[in-house]
Amino acid sequence: MHYRVGRMAGLGLRFLAPGVLLMLGAPDAKAQAGTISAAQVIALAATKTSQLTVTIGSGAVQSIPSLTDNAVNLFPTPAVITTSWDVNPGQTNTVDLMAWFTTPAQALTGGSTQIPSSRVLGRVTTGLPVAFTAITENAVGGIGTAGGSLRLFSQNISGPTKKASRTDNLELEIDLVGFATLAPGTYTGTLNIQAVTQ
């Protein structure tokens, strides 16, 4: 009998204890209402990568089928170059398009004979060298080679032009006036085209 009374009392305590605890904790909860923790900040950084591309739509291979000594030899079709950019106008003043030969003394080579870049002229009527100009300038913005470069255009960048593109025709010729008579053969070379922001 004593045993049964004691067991009943134990069960009652198990049910009553949580309620007692809740009542004891209630005054504390009321005291915390309206309290705000210190704010924490999360820094957000999202980078939009600037874009600068050069593509040659046509004329990537230029050919003169028959060079004439002591004459100006025009490549028959221009190289059509499209330059596109998406840059920060606050950090970019210009987009410059450069053309250059890696080794100016050997712009075109054929066997043991070389045609230097001083004999290769280019013009961009929509750009800077509106008349045929020898590719003998220096590098711009680290792009090009000393004495073997030509700046084709310099595009000012501002808010309205921070994201844009332009297409220019690069016309090329080989000026052999006064140059030593060339030995027969094929002369080949590579003209590099690259844009740079400044």
Place this chain on the structure above:
Amino acid sequence: MQRPLNRALAAAALALALASTAQAQVGLTSTTATVTLNATKTSTLTVTPTTSTATLASITDNSNANNFSNTALTTSWNLTSGTTVRLVGWFGTPASALANGAALIPSTNVEGGINGGGFTAFTGAAVGGVGVAGGTLQLFSQGVAAINYFSSRVDQLNLRLNLVGFPTTTAGLYTGTLNVAAVVQ
């Protein structure tokens, strides 16, 4: 106290992030596109006369003293191969090298040479595909090699009519065309 400090730190972090982005844009370069340049210099071989007309004011029958005015010929070449440059003269129709209406002088009675070296009739075969059978004369044969693949020479072309034993010619103007070309062999 901690709130302003956190804000300041966040602002500094953002500023640093933006600064690194801006620096990356200075000197931004595109990839390199290329334009391939090809220019071919072909071999050349030319013959240029100083004058296109040789004249003989008065024909003497039964004589070889019928010299035309001399003509200088410049032969130029720029080659990469070959061993010989040959200069060839020929008449298109040997039987009528010169004609005066129906009166004809055949190429057998027209003689040529260069630089005063003697005369030979235009009666040979074509040379290297140049000329016609029975109406051709090789004027010179110049050896060429790497040392003179680019060179030229000037020669005086001597022409005459050899009418010794030829029937008396009809009075009048005889005209004809002598072709001259060079060939590399």
